[in-house]
Amino acid sequence: MTWLDWGKGDGSLIEFTASLAKLRNQFPQLSDDRFLSGEKDSNGIADALWLGADGNSMDWSDHHARALGLILSREGERIAIWLNGGSTALEPRNPSGDGHQWLREFCSASGQGLPARSVALYVEKRVKTAGVSDELVGRLATEAGIARECWEIDGTHHRVEPDTLRHLLRALDLSCETPTLAEETLR
Numbered sequence: 001m002t003w004l005d006w007g008k009g010d011g012s013l014i015e016f017t018a019s020l021a022k023l024r025n026q027f028p029q030l031s032d033d034r035f036l037s038g039e040k041d042s043n044g045i046a047d048a049l050w051l052g053a054d055g056n057s058m059d060w061s062d063h064h065a066r067a068l069g070l071i072l073s074r075e076g077e078r079i080a081i082w083l084n085g086g087s088t089a090l091e092p093r094n095p096s097g098d099g100h101q102w103l104r105e106f107c108s109a110s111g112q113g114l115p116a117r118s119v120a121l122y123v124e125k126r127v128k129t130a131g132v133s134d135e136l137v138g139r140l141a142t143e144a145g146i147a148r149e150c151w152e153i154d155g156t157h158h159r160v161e162p163d164t165l166r167h168l169l170r171a172l173d174l175s176c177e178t179p180t181l182a183e184e185t186l187r
Contacts, residue, residue, distance in 0.1 A: 016108075023106055023121060029072035029079050036072075043164050045073045051080075055093025067114065071095065076161045079105075080122040084114045092122070100124050132182045134162040140182055141165040144174055 006014075024030045036048035050058040051069035058068060066086030071094065072079050080102065082092045091113040094102040102122045109118035138148060141160075146168050149159050166176055175181040 019106065027077075027079050027121075027123070029074045029077070032072075032074060041073070042158070043076065043161055045076070045078070046071070047073050049073075049095070051093070051095075053084075053090055053092065055095070067092070069094070075158060078124040080124070082114050082120045082122065084116060084118050084120075087116050089113050089115045092120070094122055094124070101127050132166075132176050132179050136179060136182050137162050137165050137169070137176055140169060140174060140176055140186055143186060144169060144172060 038046050038048050040046050049071040051071065052058045052062070052065060053067035053069075055069075059065065067082065067084045067090055069080055069082045069092055072081070080092070080094045084090060089111055102124050105121050105123045107115065107118055107120040109115040111118075114120050141148060146165060147160065148165070149157065151157050169176045174185050176185070
């Protein structure tokens with residue numbers, strides 16, 4: 001039972017609202033109930049990072065700024081929420097990482113990049129890179145005695161990302177630059 005006559009509802013508004021609910025369910029960063037601190041984790045990634053349109057830290061004293069970005073990170077997964085209150089479209093600059101790219105998952109307006117007067121959500125995705133597979137890096141890390149997951153004292157679980165494993169292996173002088181060298185190191 002409802003007070004609304006759904007048959008006369010605004011179909012596009014219902015669809016838009018449903019897409020927002022789907023995003024909230026799809027990305028835990030949007031419903032996390034912990035306080036954000038901006039502190040960096042063991043991979044050097046902050047749980048929250050405010051950005052200006054140029055991709056640098058937000059200058060809160062810039063009263064003419066019309067774009068604002070927020071990078072949210074949880075367990076190695078990052079999303080970016082961008083707001084453009086300006087009258088022209090722009091291309092937001094998200095922080096880049098080796099083997100990753102940012103893809104626009106949602107936008108409140110049509111057009112490329114970040115259209116004028118819009119909100120957009122970008123997701124950082126790992127792209128296939130040449131070299132050693134994540135699976136082989138994981139095997140090499142396990143053989144080297146590197147833990148691939150850890151828990152904080154409060155029970156929060158963390159999975160060690162493949163890029164972090166690569167850095168740790170290099171620090172231990174264990175070669176993982178090519179599949180051949182990684183296989184030789186395993187022997």
